Amino acid sequence: MNKLLVGMLLAFTCVSRYADDLKVADDFKSGDLVSADTFNQIFNTLESINRSVIDTDLIGVWKCSAIHASGSAWNGWESKGLVYEIKDAQVNFTASSAETSLGEAYNFTTSSPTPFWRSSDPASADTGTYQLFKGLLVMKRNGGINLVDWQVDIVSDSRFTLYKPTVNGNQPNYVVCDSAEAVPASPTSPTATNKKTGIDLAWTDASSDETGFKVYRKLSTESEAKLIATRTTVTYSDTDLAEGQTAYYHVTAYNDNGDSAKSKAVSATRDSIAPTVASTSPANGVQVAITDRTLSINFSEKINVICPSDPTVTYAFSCVDSGSAVIAQGIYNDQRTTAPQYRATLYSSIASIGISGTSTLSGDLVRNPGALEDLDTITVTVKKEWIRDMNGIQMDADFVFTFTTP
Numbered sequence: 105m106n107k108l109l110v111g112m113l114l115a116f117t118c119v120s121r122y123a124d125d126l127k128v129a130d131d132f133k134s135g136d137l138v139s140a141d142t143f144n145q146i147f148n149t150l151e152s153i154n155r156s157v158i159d160t161d162l163i164g165v166w167k168c169s170a171i172h173a174s175g176s177a178w179n180g181w182e183s184k185g186l187v188y189e190i191k192d193a194q195v196n197f198t199a200s201s202a203e204t205s206l207g208e209a210y211n212f213t214t215s216s217p218t219p220f221w222r223s224s225d226p227a228s229a230d231t232g233t234y235q236l237f238k239g240l241l242v243m244k245r246n247g248g249i250n251l252v253d254w255q256v257d258i259v260s261d262s263r264f265t266l267y268k269p270t271v272n273g274n275q276p277n278y279v280v281c282d283s284a285e286a287v288p289a290s291p292t293s294p295t296a297t298n299k300k301t302g303i304d305l306a307w308t309d310a311s312s313d314e315t316g317f318k319v320y321r322k323l324s325t326e327s328e329a330k331l332i333a334t335r336t337t338v339t340y341s342d343t344d345l346a347e348g349q350t351a352y353y354h355v356t357a358y359n360d361n362g363d364s365a366k367s368k369a370v371s372a373t374r375d376s377i378a379p380t381v382a383s384t385s386p387a388n389g390v391q392v393a394i395t396d397r398t399l400s401i402n403f404s405e406k407i408n409v410i411c412p413s414d415p416t417v418t419y420a421f422s423c424v425d426s427g428s429a430v431i432a433q434g435i436y437n438d439q440r441t442t443a444p445q446y447r448a449t450l451y452s453s454i455a456s457i458g459i460s461g462t463s464t465l466s467g468d469l470v471r472n473p474g475a476l477e478d479l480d481t482i483t484v485t486v487k488k489e490w491i492r493d494m495n496g497i498q499m500d501a502d503f504v505f506t507f508t509t510p
Contacts, residue, residue: 156239157236157238157239157256157257157258157264158236159199159210159236161264162236162241162256162264163197163198163210164197164283164284164286165196165283165286165287165289166194166195166196166197166282166283167192167193167194167195167281167282167283168192168193168194168195168214168219168279168280168281169189169191169193169219169280169281170189170190170219170220170278170279171184171187171188171189171276171278172276172277173277178222179217179228180216180217181217187277190276193215193217193218193365194214194215194284194287194289194365195213195214195215195281196213196289196310197210197211197234198210198212198213199211204236205234205235205236206235206236206237209234209244210233210234210236211231211233211234212230212232212233212243213229213230213289213290214229214230214231214290215229215290215364215365216228216229216290216365216368217229218230219276219279220243220252220275220276220279221245222274222276228368229292229367229368230246231246231292232244232245232246232248233246236256239255239256240253240256241253241254241255241266252268252275253268253269254266254279255268255269261283262282262283263280263281264281265278265279265280265281266281267279285361286313286359286361287358287359287361287362287363287364288310288311288313288314288357288359288364289310289311289364290310290356290357290364290365290367291307291309291310291317291338291355291356291357291364291367292307292308292310292367292368293368294353294354294367294368294369294370295370296351296353296370296371296372298372298373298374298375298495298496300497301376302341302343302344302345303341303342303345303351303353303372304339304340304341304342305319305339305340305341305353305355306338306339307338307355309338309357311357311364314359314364315336315358315359315360316334316335316336316357316358317334317335317336317337317356317357317358318331318333318334318355318357319332319334319335319342319353320332320353320354320355320366321351321352321353322351322352322353323350323351323352324349329352329353346374347374347375347376348373348374348375349374350371350372350373351371351372351373351374352369352370352371353369353370353372354366354367354368354369354370355367372495373495374495375493375495375496375497376497377493377497378498378499378500379403379404379405379407379497380403380404380499380500380503381402381403381404381486381499382402382403382404384401384402384505385398385402386507387507388505388506388507389505389506389507390508391507391508391509392508392509393509393510394480394509394510398466399466399484400464400465400466401464401465401466401484401486402464403464405463405493405494406460406461406463406493406494407462407491407492407493407494408460408492408493409460409490409491410489410491410492460494461494478510479508479509479510480508481506481507481508482506482507482508483504483505483506484504484506485502485503485504486499486503486504487502488500488501488502
């Protein structure tokens with residue numbers, strides 16, 4: 105009996121590092137009796153450590169902490185000297201319709217930042233799928249192409265750990281997850297869009313047990329986010345902003361057990377003033393020499409140039425077949441004929457697809473100096489659909505100007 109007891113205690117010593125919540129007497133002396141409760145704790149722990157991990161071990165809501173040994177900062181993680189750490193990230197593992205995850209991949213969601221991947225975004229949550237095979241957890245992020253594998257160890261009914269057999273620069277070394285109250289999963293994919301009269305918010309519901317959602321806002325003049333709305337839908341319109349005011353938002357889901365972790369933070373600026381063309385060169389109605397080639401269009405503020413996806417569009421402000429964006433197409437009007445004609449060589453390659461953050465677009469009016477002739481009239485049209493300011497406000501109307509040659 106004593107030999108059995110010593111063997112069991114030695115086994116317990118070997119596994120106790122996996123179970124820091126196991127309670128036993130501080131010291132054993134010769135002749136001491138061990139209670140049934142202590143024996144049960146030892147046997148239960150040994151069983152948990154040595155048995156195979158199954159899907160139901162992971163299903164549920166967890167608070168996960170992770171560390172990564174890295175010489176560079178990780179956004180959203182806290183430096184601890186030699187390692188970076190994230191604490192109490194929320195993770196939800198949910199089943200699919202299949203009996204096991206090998207039959208059909210199960211799903212996961214995390215709060216932001218995720219404890220499973222390094223992210224360049226300081227508030228990046230994750231969603232994806234996973235499968236479990238003989239203690240190996242294989243995960244795939246939604247929208248990602250790479251698989252990440254973890255060795256799973258069950259410490260107790262309320263704790264498991266994840267260890268990477270092979271660590272690369274984008275995954276932490278070690279993750280510890282403890283069972284949490286069944287609060288909802290954090291909302292995902294939040295967006296904030298300027299709508300002139302306010303900011304429209306939207307997000308994706310990642311849970312099935314929420315009572316509703318809480319919307320938090322932080323202004324640039326404030327030190328912390330404040331609760332501004334409680335919703336049962338996945339949208340909200342914030343009209344309590346001044347012109348030009350920027351706001352930062354995050355959303356949580358809640359139920360009777362409490363609030364989820366925060367969603368990713370998003371921001372937008374209320375802006376109701378559309379951009380306009382402030383000036384052009386050449387100016388409207390002037391004469392230019394047939395050797396002149398320079399064209400510039402100046403806007404009232406910084407803009408985004410939105411080029412249409414169809415490269416065959418033949419509007420005055422269009423994309424050519426090669427895929428290069430152009431700010432203007434020239435309409436050639438030979439005054440010696442009865443009808444205007446279109447000259448394909450008359451255009452200016454002065455904007456690129458998706459160009460942003462500029463107030464002036466400029467470039468050559470024509471490809472070669474000899475393209476203009478006497479008595480030409482050039483009409484330049486800036487299409488309203490393709491000019492938006494940095495806050496997404498579209499120009500109100502097409503802008504048209506003309507100039508002529510002698």
